[in-house]
Amino acid sequence: MIQDIKPRALQNQYKHMDATPESYLVYFEGRKILCLEGPVLRLPRFKDLESTNNHLYNHDIYLFSVDEKHYFLAYDIHYQKIPGYQMVDIQTFISSSKPHKGFAAVTAFQLYNWYDRHRYCGRCGHVFKHSDKERMLYCEKCDNMEYPKLAPAVIVGIRNNDKLLLTKYRDRSHTKYALVAGFAEIGETIEETVAREVMEEVGLKIKNLKYYKSQPWGLTDTLLMGFYADLDGDDTITLDEEELAVGEWVHREDIEDDYSRMSLTGEMIQAFKDERK
Numbered sequence: 374m375i376q377d378i379k380p381r382a383l384q385n386q387y388k389h390m391d392a393t394p395e396s397y398l399v400y401f402e403g404r405k406i407l408c409l410e411g412p413v414l415r416l417p418r419f420k421d422l423e424s425t426n427n428h429l430y431n432h433d434i435y436l437f438s439v440d441e442k443h444y445f446l447a448y449d450i451h452y453q454k455i456p457g458y459q460m461v462d463i464q465t466f467i468s469s470s471k472p473h474k475g476f477a478a479v480t481a482f483q484l485y486n487w488y489d490r491h492r493y494c495g496r497c498g499h500v501f502k503h504s505d506k507e508r509m510l511y512c513e514k515c516d517n518m519e520y521p522k523l524a525p526a527v528i529v530g531i532r533n534n535d536k537l538l539l540t541k542y543r544d545r546s547h548t549k550y551a552l553v554a555g556f557a558e559i560g561e562t563i564e565e566t567v568a569r570e571v572m573e574e575v576g577l578k579i580k581n582l583k584y585y586k587s588q589p590w591g592l593t594d595t596l597l598m599g600f601y602a603d604l605d606g607d608d609t610i611t612l613d614e615e616e617l618a619v620g621e622w623v624h625r626e627d628i629e630d631d632y633s634r635m636s637l638t639g640e641m642i643q644a645f646k647d648e649r650k
C-alpha cells in the first residue's frame with residue numbers, strides 16, 4: 374500500500390527545524406505539486422531554487438522526515454525561469470515517482486491543506502499563529518487551538534462463501550470495482566459505522582466482523598480501516614442508487630487480476646481473490 378515504504382520510515386513528529394540547501398522543498402498550487410521532470414518525477418531541493426527565490430529560507434514550514442531527509446512546505450516559489458520544472462497533479466506524481474516520494478508527497482499534501490484551511494481562527498477570525506513546539510495553530514486573541522484532524526472511515530469486504538460484494542460508484546470517472554465504504558459519524562463506534570454503511574449502501578446484514586489493516590489516505594484527510602465480514606442471512610442486494618451504480622456478488626475466480634496494491638481497497642479485493650480455501 375502507499376504507506377509501505379520499508380526499509381524507509383516516515384518520522385512525522387513535529388520538530389522546530391530550519392531548512393537547509395539539502396532539504397526537500399514541497400510546493401503546491403491547489404492539487405498540483407512542483408517537481409523535476411525525468412524518467413521518474415522528483416521533488417526539488419532548496420538548493421535547486423535558491424537562485425530565483427530570495428525569500429526561500431524565511432517562510433517554510435517543517436513537515437516531516439523520511440529517514441534523514443527533511444521535507445519542508447514552501448510558498449510563493451518562482452520556478453518558471455528554470456528549465457525542467459513542472460506542476461503536476463498530486464495523483465500523477467504519486468504514480469510517476471518513487472513509492473516513498475509518492476507517500477511523502479501525499480502526506481505533505483494533507484498538511485498543506487490543513488495549513489491552507491486554517492489561516493484564521495475559526496472562532497473569532499483572528500490570524501492564527503504557528504506553535505514552534507508542536508503541530509498546532511493558536512489564536513492570541515481568544516486562546517483557540519487547532520490540531521490536525523482526521524476523518525475515520527471504513528472499507529468493508531462482505532463475503533458470501535466464495536463471493537465478494539463489489540460496488541461501483543455513481544458519477545465517478547473511476548470505473549473499477551470498489552468495496553462498501555463510508556465515514557464514521559459523530560457518536561458511533563467503528564463497528565456501528567461498518568454495520569450502518571453496509572445497511573445503507575447495499576441493504577445487507579453482516580456478522581463475524583474481522584479487522585484487516587488500516588491506511589492513511591492523505592487526499593481526503595482520511596484514516597481508512599479495512600474489515601472483512603460474512604453475510605448474515607438474505608443475500609438480496611438493495612442498492613443505494615444515489616451513491617452507487619453497481620453492487621453485485623462476484624465469485625473470486627471472476628475477479629480481475631489488476632487491482633492496485635497502492636490502495637487498501639485494491640489490496641483487500643486482491644487478497645480475497647488470492648485466498649485458497
Ligand SMILES: [Zn+2]
Nearest residue numbers: 494497512515
Ligand atoms: Zn480566536
